[in-house]
Amino acid sequence: MTDLAYETDHLDLMSTPQDSGLHQLRPVPRISIQAFCETEAVANPIERAGEDRRMAKTHLKVHMGGVAGAVEFYRQAATPNLIILESRAEPKELLASLSQLAEVCDPTSKVVIIGHYNDVWLYRELIRSGISEYVVAPISMADIVSVIATIFVDPDAEPVGRSIAFIGAKGGVGSSTIAHNIAWSMSSLFESEVVVADLDLPFGTANINFDQDPAQGIAEAVFSPERIDEVYLDRLLAQCAERLSLLAAPSTLDRPYDFDAEAFAQIIDTAQRSAPLVVLDVPHVWTGWSRTTLARADDVVITATPELANLRNTKNLVDMLKKLRPNDAPPKLIVNQAGVPKRPEISAEDFAEPLGITPLAVIPFEPQLFGNASNNGRMLGEMDQNSPVVAQINDLAHILTGRREIRPQRKSALAGLLGRLNRKT
Structure with missing residues (x-):
């Protein structure tokens, strides 16, 4: 899991992108994405995001099981370019569970957490530990596409490959x-x-x-x-x-x-x-x-x-x-x-x-x-x-x-x- 710089105004965890801005986004590169969700309310918009034209070059798979499912899965498989994890756990419990993920996660893989707590302390701890983004549920399809694009399409960011x-x-x-x-x-x-x-x-x-x-x-x-x-x-x-x-x-x-x-x-x-x-x-x-x-x-x-x-x-x-x-x-x-x-x-x-x-x-x-x-x-x-x-x-x-x-x-x-x-x- 790698670090990503964020501006201070990004601490408003509920200020997620709106659907109206999708048309301004460039296509996401050829990356592999795997999501591990706990609820259908999060899994469904992620699956819809995979059908968006800006995501046409990506390979997206959605699994259930949350953080625990991801840890078990990656004990036997290589981690993709991006992992999206949903967790309903409380902040301290979530941070503890992510330490297990770090043991099986390739250093180059980026991780996005979808949580259920609007907690600035949690956000800062996650970013400090190398998580690329923390988004608070509920989420929309546009939120997912925009978050992925922010990480991989930023013209000022280092090349993906x-x-x-x-x-x-x-x-x-x-x-x-x-x-x-x-x-x-x-x-x-x-x-x-x-x-x-x-x-x-x-x-x-x-x-x-x-x-x-x-x-x-x-x-x-x-x-x-x-x-x-x-x-x-x-x-x-x-x-x-x-x-x-x-x-x-x-x-x-x-x-x-x-x-x-x-x-x-x-x-x-x-x-x-x-x-x-x-x-x-x-x-x-x-x-x-x-x-x-x-x-x-x-x-x-x-x-x-x-x-x-x-x-x-x-x-x-x-x-x-x-x-x-x-x-x-x-x-x-x-x-x-x-x-x-x-x-x-x-x-x-x-x-x-x-x-x-x-x-x-x-x-x-x-x-x-x-x-x-x-x-x-x-x-x-x-x-x-x-x-x-x-x-x-x-x-x-x-x-x-x-x-x-x-x-x-x-x-x-x-x-x-x-x-x-x-x-x-």
């Missing part, structure tokens, strides 16, 4: 395939909206991997930056799964794709205001725009195969990104295609030692699984959900969304080899 940029240490290491599969897992495992942006305009493979052939895609946005907003973005997105959308690359050579450093900045920012997770498939190039994209992403994931040239390139990327992002965590590493028959390889431990980074995963060479998925335009999880590789992809989805911690780094020794590399370059 996190951006995760994937780049390969070399071409052909499988960075795009890993990115697409992790994005698919995020959307299916956590019931969260994910947008994949294929930034490799001439040679992108996302349209093949997701079996899509959209008439429009990311090129239209890049070449018409003055048109970019949430509505225009919606027209360009291709639906790949229930909660996964694609900004496809044209994958044609009918024009040169030379861009300035800020070319993708506006569309990425717009995508982040439209979906909780934005996966950026960055090609293996070093240009002004790729440098800017990697520098500004919330997380960077480097995919490499366990070979010497990959080690050198990964080291260069890690060092440069640490300089570009001094206040961020270092980039994350995935070692892919490990165990190719008869190929001399660097062990994962030796590969990681000079980088100072523990690989998130070491994915084995599985040409049949990956080849069948690629040829059929399907994700690995759709081809064989019981595969150990799919389990690794799911683990990566948990780690990159903050639902699971990275294991501690293991020691090894390859400093001498990297020293020789540095002397040669």
Whole structure:
């Protein structure tokens, strides 16, 4: 549960928005919402809110059971972007029950409480503890839509979504395939909206991997930056799964794709205001725009195969990104295609030692699984959900969304080899 700033005049708990102001609200982004109610008088307007046109992109589910039902539910399930809870409990009892919710709630989830006590002390305590909003029942459909819009549509608020940029240490290491599969897992495992942006305009493979052939895609946005907003973005997105959308690359050579450093900045920012997770498939190039994209992403994931040239390139990327992002965590590493028959390889431990980074995963060479998925335009999880590789992809989805911690780094020794590399370059 995260904090949200509020003005002092917001302490009038009964001053909820009126229906007449709904027409001024912008559409709510692609977020997942779950409500746990105690009365039909609250459940019904929330269900009606889900049918409002401004909520058309959201995924809303209404349950009964209140706070206790939510705590029990989230012991086994990931929390959505927004949780709405109704409670008829007295103020102190309500605060005590929310401490149990905090134990099972993801830090990024926002929480709205619908209570039955018009108590300013309770409101202040809830906001101080990280609750996004407290509304006093009875409520209307317009109240619910307006509260959600206030939290997620405020133009001065931080973007809703996190951006995760994937780049390969070399071409052909499988960075795009890993990115697409992790994005698919995020959307299916956590019931969260994910947008994949294929930034490799001439040679992108996302349209093949997701079996899509959209008439429009990311090129239209890049070449018409003055048109970019949430509505225009919606027209360009291709639906790949229930909660996964694609900004496809044209994958044609009918024009040169030379861009300035800020070319993708506006569309990425717009995508982040439209979906909780934005996966950026960055090609293996070093240009002004790729440098800017990697520098500004919330997380960077480097995919490499366990070979010497990959080690050198990964080291260069890690060092440069640490300089570009001094206040961020270092980039994350995935070692892919490990165990190719008869190929001399660097062990994962030796590969990681000079980088100072523990690989998130070491994915084995599985040409049949990956080849069948690629040829059929399907994700690995759709081809064989019981595969150990799919389990690794799911683990990566948990780690990159903050639902699971990275294991501690293991020691090894390859400093001498990297020293020789540095002397040669």
